[in-house]
Structure formats: C-alpha cells, structure tokens
Amino acid sequence: MSIFAISDLHLSFGTDKPMDVFGEKWDNYTDRIKENWIKKVNMDDVVIIPGDISWAMYIDEAVEDFKFINSLPGTKLILKGNHDYWWTTHAKMEKFLRENGFDTIKILGNEAYLYEGVAICGTRGWSLINENSSEEDKKIFSREKIRMVLSLEDARRKSDKILFAMHYPPVEKENPNREFLEILNEYGVKDCIYGHLHAHSQANAVTGEVDGINLKLISCDYINFDPVSLQIL
Numbered sequence: 001m002s003i004f005a006i007s008d009l010h011l012s013f014g015t016d017k018p019m020d021v022f023g024e025k026w027d028n029y030t031d032r033i034k035e036n037w038i039k040k041v042n043m044d045d046v047v048i049i050p051g052d053i054s055w056a057m058y059i060d061e062a063v064e065d066f067k068f069i070n071s072l073p074g075t076k077l078i079l080k081g082n083h084d085y086w087w088t089t090h091a092k093m094e095k096f097l098r099e100n101g102f103d104t105i106k107i108l109g110n111e112a113y114l115y116e117g118v119a120i121c122g123t124r125g126w127s128l129i130n131e132n133s134s135e136e137d138k139k140i141f142s143r144e145k146i147r148m149v150l151s152l153e154d155a156r157r158k159s160d161k162i163l164f165a166m167h168y169p170p171v172e173k174e175n176p177n178r179e180f181l182e183i184l185n186e187y188g189v190k191d192c193i194y195g196h197l198h199a200h201s202q203a204n205a206v207t208g209e210v211d212g213i214n215l216k217l218i219s220c221d222y223i224n225f226d227p228v229s230l231q232i233l
Contacts, residue, residue, distance in 0.1 A: 001116055002045045003163065004074070004227040007195025008052040008081065008219045009033065013064035017055040029225050030068070036226040037072050045074040046115050047227055048108075050122055050195055050218070051081020051167030059086045059096050070102040075115075077108050080124045081167040081196065108165070110147055112155035118232050119155035122165030123147040125194070128177040145183060152187040162187060163232055166194040170215070173204050181211050191232050195219040 010017075011030065041047060049069070056062035069076055080087045087093070090109050097105055106113060112121035125148075126141045127133075133141070148164075155162045170180035170192055184192055193216045197205050205217045218228055 002042070003048070003115065003118065003120070003230045003232065004041055004045060005048040005050070005165070005193050005216070005218045005230055006033070006037075006220050006223065006225075006227040007050045007167070007193075008198070008221070009049065009065075009069075010052055010055060010083070010220075011065035011068060012055040013068060014061045015055045015057075025221055029220070032225040033220065034068075034072065036224075040229070041073045041227060043073050046077060046113075046120070047072075047074045048077045048079075048120065048122075048163075048165050048193065050079040050165040050193065051124060052083045052195065053078060053081065054084065054086060056086040059088055059093065062086045063100060066097075066100065066102050066105065070104050072104075074104065076105045077113055077120060077165075078105060079108050079122050079165055079167055082124070108151070110150040110154070112151060112158050112162070114158045117159055118161050118163050119159040120163045120165065121151035121155040123151055125166040125168030125170065125180065127168065128172060128175045128180075130175060130177060141179075145179065148180065148183050152183070152189070156187060160188065161232060162189045162191075163230065164189045164192045166192065168196050169194045169205065169217070171206050171210060173206055178211070181213060184213055185211055189213060191230065192216070193218050193230070197222070 054065040112119040
C-alpha cells in the first residue's frame with residue numbers, strides 16, 4: 001500500500017474552462033492524468049489532492065469532475081485550493097459526496113487521516129505575508145496558521161509520523177517568511193507537499209530538505225501529470 005500525491009487538477013468537465021489555453025504542456029491533460037494514475041495507483045492506495053481540483057463555481061457544477069476523480073483507483077484526500085470556489089461547508093460537502101455515491105473521496109479538514117501509521121493532514125495555506133501585505137491577507141494568513149495547528153494537533157494524537165499537505169507553498173525563495181515552516185518543525189513534521197505554482201512561478205519553488213523538512217512541489221504540470229509516490233521519513 002502506498003501514498004501518492006498530485007495537485008492542481010483544474011478539471012472542467014462541467015464547465016467551459018479547458019487548461020490547454022495555457023500552452024501545449026496541458027494538451028490532453030485529463031487523459032494523461034487518468035492513464036498515469038491507473039498505471040501505478042492501486043485500490044488500497046491513498047492519493048492526496050491538495051487543492052485547485054475543479055473550475056466549477058458551485059458544488060453542483062462539480063459533479064462531473066468528482067465522477068472523474070471517484071472513478072480512479074485509491075482513496076482520495078482533498079484539500080481546498082485558491083480556485084476551488086465551489087468549496088462549501090464540511091457538512092454540505094459530505095452530503096454532496098454521499099448523495100452522489102462518491103465513496104472514494106474524503107475531505108481533509110481540521111483533522112488527520114491515519115493510513116499505514118502515517119497521519120495525513122493539511123490546510124490550504126496562503127500567500128506568505130511581508131511588510132507590504134494587506135490587512136486582509138494578514139488576517140487570512142493568521143487563520144490558516146490556526147487551521148494548521150488544529151490539524152497537526154489531531155495528527156499528533158494519532159501518530160508521530162506526520163505528512164502535511166498544503167495548497168500554497170510553505171516557503172518561497174524570494175520571501176524570508178518562515179512562519180509555516182516553524183509550525184511544522186514544532187510538531188516534528190518531516191514531509192510537506194504543496195501545489196499552486198505553475199509555469200514561470202515554479203522557478204520560485206523550494207524543494208528538497210529545508211530546516212529538516214522534505215518539501216515537494218506536486219502541481220500536476222510540474223510532475224508531468226503523473227501522481228508522485230511519497231516515501232515518508
């Protein structure tokens with residue numbers, strides 16, 4: 001049994017927003033995701049999808065996208081991304097999944113999912129703040145830190161081996177802010193995955209070991225639309 005991850009699927013089966021407008025790299029991307037996924041993921045595996053899942057504006061518009069995800073092998077753990085405008089309350093989303101029979105998809109909220117001794121948890125994150133950040137950005141950033149702590153507290157109750165997932169990167173090359181990393185270190189996290197970055201912005205990605213934490217960028221165009229197998233430290 002294995003843990004995989006792939007972020008930023010940007011599905012649009014129920015809306016008219018194809019990603020191939022962003023260049024040849026996105027040509028036939030849903031077919032490529034499906035083909036790669038089926039080749040390596042088994043039914044008893046877990047796949048983490050940390051955000052930017054569907055272009056739908058409302059959850060009912062995301063049915064076809066969720067059908068696509070649900071049909072793929074493995075249990076999928078989903079997090080909110082900055083473009084997931086359809087994301088609603090936990091109760092409404094659970095009802096949506098239940099009523100549509102999407103039984104292979106689970107929501108990662110302020111709790112951890114225990115799988116083979118690994119506590120998997122996460123939060124959306126936000127743009128790293130600095131002295132020029134707006135008050136609204138500072139407020140959201142602070143709220144995300146609280147959500148991070150809540151999920152990590154639950155993870156620590158379940159295991160001393162924690163995998164943390166974010167949509168936004170926890171650190172960037174051009175920003176000295178280390179507040180997200182400091183929280184991860186406080187809870188002994190050794191592995192953190194994230195998405196959000198595309199095209200030229202991927203040059204600002206920090207990957208590899210930083211302050212004792214192994215960071216992986218898993219935006220689907222960065223990993224060639226091929227779910228990445230995670231080796232948890």
